[in-house]
Amino acid sequence: MEQTRRMLILRAVVEDYIRSQEPVGSSALTRKHHLGVSSATVRNDMAALEDMGYLIQPHTSAGRIPTELGYRYFVDRLSTVMTLSPAQKRAIGAFLNGSVSLQDTLQRSARLLASITGQVAVISSPALSKSVLRHMELVPLATETLLLVVITDTGSVVQHTLRVDSPPDPSLLDYFTRKVNESSQGLSLSEAAMEVRGLALAPEFSALRPLADGLAITFASMAEDEQATDMYMAGTSRLAHQQSLNELAPLFDALEEQVVIMRLMSSLSEESNDVGVAIGSETHTPGLLNASVVSSGYGHSFSSNRTDGGTGSEGSAQASRGPDLRGQKAQGYAGDRAQPGIHKVDTGHIQASEPSGVAVQATGASAGQSPSPDKPVAFVGSIGPTHMDYAATMTAVRAVARYLTALISPTGEEG
Missing domain, CATH: 1.10.10.10 (Winged helix-like DNA-binding domain superfamily/Winged helix DNA-binding domain)
Known part of the structure; x- marks a missing residue:
């Protein structure tokens, strides 16, 4: 007693x-x-x-x-996350629905989370190593240069240039592109690389073998590049107005080490089934000894476990909102990949909320696959003083993570 x-x-x-x-x-x-x-x-x-x-x-x-x-x-011992009203749920949807791309959505989400908590919001873009191929295009740019545009299941758009010795035949290039999409759609980028290597051996594509080899190498490189993740940050100026600059100096120094922050939040989100919290020394980061970190993963990575002998087929889930990047012109991709940075916002206090029926049109797994969710593809997090309002911060982080999960989930699930 x-x-x-x-x-x-x-x-x-x-x-x-x-x-x-x-x-x-x-x-x-x-x-x-x-x-x-x-x-x-x-x-x-x-x-x-x-x-x-x-x-x-x-x-x-x-x-x-x-x-x-x-x-x-x-x-x-926080037994439950705060319950959110329909009005609060509409607030987050209204703020984020005008997004024109995944990058824009992540930037808006960071600003929203910072506005809700009054703290530093950090959101990572989906890791290519945990994404699967939705669509690819090869667009001639110059006599010896092609633009590779890769769209993943999470909505990421990646561009890469490929050098060729001579201009490929347009009809053969179109046919090759179609075959790559048919065989590799729904596969991880490393699996797609193996499919392309197989196509390169086909007699019909002998004239494109150097190009196919280069494409396979590029896919494999994307799959292995764990650092190819953007980080969107907001709220540092807002937090600076609330705390002593002397107290915040170590925190700001820590925020400069983006790789450290990403590793910490990614690990925290993967270890927790919902929302993870690291307090002070638990962060194992000197600059965060007087701070707390709240993080939640969003999205699901899928292992394909293919049994169809390498032939993919389209499957899709229709949904209601969010940027559908398929069908855009190649030149429309240029500059779409936003740079990470710190953005000041003055949107007022917006209550945290959860998504309600939010999803996008997304390509499902290929025929013969049995997708199984693994770890989250990215994270949503908030960094603030140890005396932060933990219940409100955890609610806000969880709400934004669920919105983003619904946005990029092939089935439109809220996670």
Whole structure:
């Protein structure tokens, strides 16, 4: 009974400190919460919690504040994520629905998340190594140069130039492109590379063998490039207005190390089935010792397990919203790949929400495959002080992750 009461007091201290950012005293705690005991008992329990490492007293005769251990206990016992109203769900859809591409959607999502939390929002684009091929095009640019445009199941659009010794026959090039799409649609890029190597051996494509070899090498390189992921960040200026610059200097230094941040959030999202939280030293990042990181993965990577002998066929799931990149002209892809960066926003406070029936037209797996979801293809995260509002931040991160999962999911699932 005594232990249960102490944990209730700990929870109350954490909630009050998150709200006020001022040390919490026993008298104030007794006054605000119906604990059923005297102020003296609360004071003794707070002293016991301090001895246990959950609280600390920054100054003599001052109230107490949570330690990293106290925050961890609090977060681990957040039983449910906040419920969102239909109006809140519509707010996120209204803000994101005007997106014209996946990159635009990710930028908007970062701004939205930063606006909701008042913290730094970080969102990664889907990793090519976890994506599958939806469509590819080979477009002649010059006498000895072709533009390769690759569209993945997650909506990513990647461009690459291929050099050829002489201009290929247009009709043969069109036929080769069609065969690549037929055999490789729904495969991972590494599997697509193997399919293209097989096509290169066909007598009918002997004239295109150097091109086919180059295409296979390019597919394989894309599949192996773990760093080919953009990171979209927002909210640093907003956070700077709320915290002391001296306190934020280590955090800003850490944010400069984008590879470290991406590795941390990716690992956190993959280890958690829903929303992962790392507090202070748990981040194993010196610049984040006074910060907390909340992250959730979005999308699902699929293993194809092909049994169709290498012949793919189209399958699609019709859906309601989101950028459908198929059918765009090749020149429309140019410049579509946005650069990661920090963007200041002034959109006001928008409540977090979950997607409602959001999905896009997406190509399903090829015939003979049995897709199985593996790890998320990317992450959504928020970085802020250890006294952040964990419940609200976790809700917001989860909501944006579910929206993005629905956006790029072949089945339109909300994850």
